[in-house]
Amino acid sequence: MSPIVTTAPVVSLSGARLAYGERVLWDGLDLDVAPGEFVAVLGPNGSGKTSLMRVLLGLRALSAGRVSVAGAAPGRANRRIGYIPQQRALEPTLALRGRDLVGLGWDGHRWGLGLRGVRERGRRVAEAVAAVGAEGFADRPVGLLSGGEQQRLRVAQALVGDPAVLLCDEPLLSLDLAHQRAVSDLIDARRRSAGTAVLFVTHEINPVLHLVDRVLYLVDGRFRIGPPAEVMTSRTLTELYRTDVEVVRVRDQIHVVGAHGEVCEDSHLAEH
Numbered sequence: 226m227s228p229i230v231t232t233a234p235v236v237s238l239s240g241a242r243l244a245y246g247e248r249v250l251w252d253g254l255d256l257d258v259a260p261g262e263f264v265a266v267l268g269p270n271g272s273g274k275t276s277l278m279r280v281l282l283g284l285r286a287l288s289a290g291r292v293s294v295a296g297a298a299p300g301r302a303n304r305r306i307g308y309i310p311q312q313r314a315l316e317p318t319l320a321l322r323g324r325d326l327v328g329l330g331w332d333g334h335r336w337g338l339g340l341r342g343v344r345e346r347g348r349r350v351a352e353a354v355a356a357v358g359a360e361g362f363a364d365r366p367v368g369l370l371s372g373g374e375q376q377r378l379r380v381a382q383a384l385v386g387d388p389a390v391l392l393c394d395e396p397l398l399s400l401d402l403a404h405q406r407a408v409s410d411l412i413d414a415r416r417r418s419a420g421t422a423v424l425f426v427t428h429e430i431n432p433v434l435h436l437v438d439r440v441l442y443l444v445d446g447r448f449r450i451g452p453p454a455e456v457m458t459s460r461t462l463t464e465l466y467r468t469d470v471e472v473v474r475v476r477d478q479i480h481v482v483g484a485h486g487e488v489c490e491d492s493h494l495a496e497h
């Protein structure tokens with residue numbers, strides 16, 4: 226069920242346009258994300274999903290329009306943002322323990338130095354490590370951990386500072402099914418208990434479909450925003466992709482069938 230919008234949006238885009246030279250990724254994008262809302266960002270490769278995350282992080286300026294995060298310009302809001310980047314393996318030689326990686330998400334947040342601050346930091350980091358079930362490997366060098374173990378620590382790092390908004394760029398990649406479930410449950414619990422808004426870039430909507438309030442679906446400069454039942458339909462995706470697309474619902478899963486009859490593994494068209 227969608228949360229009722231009674232408070233100011235955590236993320237607000239209005240008339241937003243992003244272009245690289247002649248190439249317009251999106252234009253006229255209006256999106257207000259409420260506290261606790263879960264927005265899935267879908268679309269084929271190169272449609273501008275990661276670029277949207279970069280705008281919200283203040284790493285990229287809009288070509289036109291306005292954006293605010295937690296009531297501030299993106300760069301100023303960084304302490305209110307938790308970010309789980311697209312998975313990249315960490316250097317095997319990186320001399321950083323898992324626990325230290327999580328601690329980086331807390332540093333600069335509050336309390337400063339002093340015994341009280343150090344204790345508070347240690348407590349928060351331990352809580353975040355436990356929340357992702359990483360106690361067993363949090364004291365090992367991160368570079369030697371598996372991709373899934375590193376990813377769980379990144380989730381802990383993103384959550385340790387109690388962010389107002391969580392930006393996730395394909396956070397479930399490289400996780401096995403049990404840990405996909407554990408990580409999505411954790412994100413869900415956080416938005417329910419703390420009102421953290423979630424923007425979740427994914428190629429595969431099914432693992433999070435039960436959490437999704439709205440979908441932002443980007444295709445080749447066009448986009449649609451709405452609940453999954455409105456956006457994930459044959460009609461809407463055919464309009465967006467400008468080619469025949471059929472959306473097939475199997476039990477509680479959504480599959481997208483492309484113009485040539487192929488059923489894509491994930492919920493967007495791999496080729497169109």
Ligand SMILES: Nc1ncnc2c1ncn2[C@@H]1O[C@H](COP(=O)(O)OP(=O)(O)OP(=O)(O)O)[C@@H](O)[C@H]1O
Pocket residue numbers: 245250268269270271272273274275276277
């Ligand atoms: N700094 C840049 N200058 C020019 N073009 C760029 C720049 N950054 C990204 N692009 C282009 O913008 C497009 C969108 O990239 P983006 O990474 O946002 O896509 P995406 O939807 O996240 O794709 P994927 O699903 O493959 O991760 C791509 O074609 C990319 O090559």
